[in-house]
Amino acid sequence: MKKTEVGVGLPRKMIGDLFTFSRAALGGVILGIALWCINEASVNPSLRAGNHKLAVLFMFILGFLTDAVDGPFARKWPYQTEDIARLPRFWQRLRQNPQLFDALVDGILLYSALAFALFCGLDLTFADSMAIFVATVLLGAYGTWQVQSGRPKLLYRWVYIIEVAVVLLALTFSALPVRSAQMLTNCYGLVAALLLLFKPNRYADDPKMSQIKNAPSK
Numbered sequence: 001m002k003k004t005e006v007g008v009g010l011p012r013k014m015i016g017d018l019f020t021f022s023r024a025a026l027g028g029v030i031l032g033i034a035l036w037c038i039n040e041a042s043v044n045p046s047l048r049a050g051n052h053k054l055a056v057l058f059m060f061i062l063g064f065l066t067d068a069v070d071g072p073f074a075r076k077w078p079y080q081t082e083d084i085a086r087l088p089r090f091w092q093r094l095r096q097n098p099q100l101f102d103a104l105v106d107g108i109l110l111y112s113a114l115a116f117a118l119f120c121g122l123d124l125t126f127a128d129s130m131a132i133f134v135a136t137v138l139l140g141a142y143g144t145w146q147v148q149s150g151r152p153k154l155l156y157r158w159v160y161i162i163e164v165a166v167v168l169l170a171l172t173f174s175a176l177p178v179r180s181a182q183m184l185t186n187c188y189g190l191v192a193a194l195l196l197l198f199k200p201n202r203y204a205d206d207p208k209m210s211q212i213k214n215a216p217s218k
Contacts, residue, residue, distance in 0.1 A: 016074035121174030
């Protein structure tokens with residue numbers, strides 16, 4: 001078990017949350033680009049080949065890199081009760097349910113990028129894009145509700161990973177030439193394999209599920 005540092009000032013304890021907020025900010029920028037592209041593409045179809053696709057891909061990858069570092073910072077420098085009382089009021093409310101806070105921020109980034117990929121990146125009709133978007137958001141909302149209800153989150157975690165992978169591939173192949181996209185996809189696969197190798201418990205087990213399995217039978 002990793003040791004946490006005591007006696008650390010409040011600004012350092014806020015670093016993890018600031019990474020989380022940056023993910024929401026990147027999602028907001030991507031959503032703004034998507035809305036602009038949807039509005040402008042109706043009069044300028046050449047926007048579908050613009051450099052903004054590459055920018056969105058970069059921001060999406062950057063956003064999920066912050067997802068890999070906010071947790072370690074939060075565990076290294078955890079908040080104490082007196083620390084939370086010193087935060088701004090809106091921040092205090094978010095800290096009341098950190099798991100939901102993180103899920104909402106992840107959703108802002110993921111579904112903003114999904115909207116961009118569907119409406120601005122892929123060659124789909126508006127009706128098809130809207131149907132896929134609504135179905136995916138509803139699936140994610142249902143998974144979040146399941147976790148908040150105290151149910152094991154392993155299934156939700158894998159659904160989320162699959163959604164991220166699909167959006168990442170859609171952004172990659174819409175932003176880059178096929179050969180470059182294939183090379184980058186190979187890099188994604190290598191990173192995913194390393195994550196499964198070094199952090200298998202995060203993706204193959206769930207503490208709540210283990211408690212259910214190990215519970216004595218009546």
